[in-house]
Structures are given as C-alpha cells and as structure tokens.
Amino acid sequence: MSKSFKAFVLNKTDGQFTAGVQSLTFDDLPAGDVTVRVEYSSINYKDGLACLPESPVVASYPMVPGIDLAGVVAESNDPRFEVGQEVIAIGRDLGIAHFGGYAEYTRLPAAWLEPLPAGLTLKQAMMLGTAGFTAGLSIQRLEENGLVPGDGRVLVTGATGGVGSTAVNMLAGLGYDVSASTGKADEHDYLRSLGATEILGRDEVSAATGAPLEGERWAAGIDPVGGDTLAYLLRTTRYRGSVANCGLTGGPALTTTVLPFILRGVNLLGIDSVQCPPDVRARVWQRLASDLKPAGLADAIATEVTLDEIPATAGSILAGAVRGRTLVSL
Structure with missing residues (x-):
C-alpha cells in the first residue's frame, strides 16, 4: 500500500x-x-x-x-x-x-x-502506558515476595514522575500506607491527592551516609530513581522487606554494602518491562484494568x-x- x-x-x-x-x-x-x-x-x-x-x-x-x-x-x-x-x-x-x-x-x-483488556479504553491504556505497566509490575513483584496491606509503610521515590505517580495511586487504592518522596516542594498537594499520606524531600532519601544500615522504616519500596536513593532504601527497609527498582533517573551507579541482604534478608527486585514474559505481561494488564486501575x-x-x-x-x-x-x- x-x-x-x-x-x-x-x-x-x-x-x-x-x-x-x-x-x-x-x-x-x-x-x-x-x-x-x-x-x-x-x-x-x-x-x-x-x-x-x-x-x-x-x-x-x-x-x-x-x-x-x-x-x-x-x-x-x-x-x-x-x-x-x-x-x-x-x-x-x-x-x-x-x-x-x-x-x-x-x-x-x-x-x-x-x-x-476489558475495563480500559485506548486512551486510558496510554494514560498508563509503559510507566503504568512498570508500576503495576513492581507492585505485583512486591506482593509475590510477601507484601500485603497492613505490613507497614511503602515508600515510592521519584513520586511525581510517570511511574511514581501511578504507583502511589495504585498502592493507595489497594489499601497500602504510602509515603512519597519528591524534590518538588510545590507538588505535595498533588501527591496527597493521589493517596500519599507522608511526603519526604529528595534530600532526605538521597543523602550519603557512612552507615551500612539505618533504622527499619519501610515495609517495601518502589524506586524509579536508583543511585543514592536506592542505597537509602536498601539500608532503611525492614527485615525481609523488598525494594523494586525500575529506573535510573538518579544515575546507574549504586554504592551500598551486602549488609542489608545478609543481616536483614532484604530483597532487591529488578523490574524489566521491556522483555517481560508474555504470561506475566498479560496478567499485569488484566490487573491494570481491574484492581490496579488507578482511581x-x-x-x-x-x-x-x-x-x-x-x-x-x-x-x-x-x-x-x-x-x-x-x-x-x-
């Protein structure tokens, strides 16, 4: 043609x-x-x-x-x-x-x-798109590793971005206690409207420290940022908690120790939406049209x-x- x-x-x-x-x-x-x-x-x-x-x-x-x-x-x-x-x-x-x-x-x-999938229009599917799919896949992987509502606070970093904002909204809709971090002081009301009940500044979650472990603060985390922010999450996630990393807007380098893994049993979950297996992909899209569909x-x-x-x-x-x-x- x-x-x-x-x-x-x-x-x-x-x-x-x-x-x-x-x-x-x-x-x-x-x-x-x-x-x-x-x-x-x-x-x-x-x-x-x-x-x-x-x-x-x-x-x-x-x-x-x-x-x-x-x-x-x-x-x-x-x-x-x-x-x-x-x-x-x-x-x-x-x-x-x-x-x-x-x-x-x-x-x-x-x-x-x-x-x-039934339950989504074409426009809604792209309102989610790769970012929404990545957020949904992150939540699914966290739940497969034991996370349930009531376990404690879940931190979403880079929360005003595409992955972060949809993750906040999805988690809140499932009944999780959601904290959100952002470097944008004027977006706190926006994040609260999505369901976050606690807002952290970017500096708090990216500050370098010599301590390999800090207090156990988070049941889990969704991190599209990487770099120092991912290192912070690893050293502050509770015993046997999980962190789903799905991005590198803060840089690809990661400075950490093995202590979160061998002393607290923390799980670092790599999230890949590009080559995701067909059966997993189909399940996530079905959930995006149902229980994960952001309010x-x-x-x-x-x-x-x-x-x-x-x-x-x-x-x-x-x-x-x-x-x-x-x-x-x-």
Whole structure:
C-alpha cells in the first residue's frame, strides 16, 4: 500500500541529526505481522533519551520513537488479531530498534501485541502506558515476595514522575500506607491527592551516609530513581522487606554494602518491562484494568501533545519538569 501518513522521525545523515514530522508510506514500515492505526502513544524517560542527538538508546536510524502505543488493527497476517481489534504494545524494541508509536501507523510482530483488556479504553491504556505497566509490575513483584496491606509503610521515590505517580495511586487504592518522596516542594498537594499520606524531600532519601544500615522504616519500596536513593532504601527497609527498582533517573551507579541482604534478608527486585514474559505481561494488564486501575487515572495526565510538540516535551521529561503522564495523540 502507498497510503501516506504522518510520523515523528529521528534521522542522522552524514553525522547531521534531525528530528521532526515527516510523511511516510506503508512501504516505509518495518516488517511485521500486524499493521496498527495508532491512536495514542506517550512520552517516557526512555523516549526523551531517544530524542537526544547522541542518543544512548537508539540502535539505528531512521527511527520513529515511542516505546508504547494503543490503536486499532488495520491489517493482520496473524489469526490472533482481526482488523478493527483494539490492541496495545509496550517495550520490546519499540522506538529503539523498530518503529514505535509516534506515527499514525506502524507494523509490528504479532507477539509484541496485547488485546486491549476489558475495563480500559485506548486512551486510558496510554494514560498508563509503559510507566503504568512498570508500576503495576513492581507492585505485583512486591506482593509475590510477601507484601500485603497492613505490613507497614511503602515508600515510592521519584513520586511525581510517570511511574511514581501511578504507583502511589495504585498502592493507595489497594489499601497500602504510602509515603512519597519528591524534590518538588510545590507538588505535595498533588501527591496527597493521589493517596500519599507522608511526603519526604529528595534530600532526605538521597543523602550519603557512612552507615551500612539505618533504622527499619519501610515495609517495601518502589524506586524509579536508583543511585543514592536506592542505597537509602536498601539500608532503611525492614527485615525481609523488598525494594523494586525500575529506573535510573538518579544515575546507574549504586554504592551500598551486602549488609542489608545478609543481616536483614532484604530483597532487591529488578523490574524489566521491556522483555517481560508474555504470561506475566498479560496478567499485569488484566490487573491494570481491574484492581490496579488507578482511581485518579484521568488526573494523572499532565498534558496531551501532538507530534510537533514532542521535542519540547521530551526535553522537559529529561529535566524532571513533567508531572504524571503525557499523551501523544495521533
């Protein structure tokens, strides 16, 4: 098909980086089993990294970024998906090594797609998107390791970001006592509206210390920050508690000791939404449409942008200046 459509394309020609809206055709799309008419995508931290001229995540050019998408099947060579069916896709190589969600159409391997679960609209699915899925997967892993409401306070770091804000709202909806940390003094009311009952400053949870262990304060933690903040969580989590780490906005280096693990039996859970197994992925999406569906889902959107507005928003998300989630409307 030669049908033309709009896409936000990153490219490098003779070392010259470009980023902007272009007209593509179906012939430009990569190989795949299913062609999807995209209705919504979103802007995540990884998308911000993809839009940098010297991106540390993009594998090849030209590239259409966007690590998640929701839309309607336009063509299918796989019996699992029918034309007109509503579907979602996150992670895998989307927006990094395979054209992603910042286009009116894309073509994907069928194994990367999930049917939209009952209980979510396409727009709500992208209000959650990769960030919401990561928050839900973090909670599921914590619960698999024994966490239940009533165990004690759960700390969510980087709480005004996409993962953090949805995690706060999900945990509160499940009945957990939620504490939230942020470096934004003017966002405390926002976090309380999501369900946090205690707010900590960023300095408190990232201060370096020579102590390998501190007082047992947290039943569990969800940490999209890493770095010194993750080290703080490990040395302050209670005996046999768990910390789910799902990000590195505070840096990839981790300075800690083995003492939280061998003296308190603390579990450090790595959360990977990119290559998550299909059965786990399906279960998390079902929960996102039911018991994990945030009560404040509609309020989690900071803004809704067009393809032309992606560069400015990507820069803001890298600078930590975006609250909650940002949708890209196609």
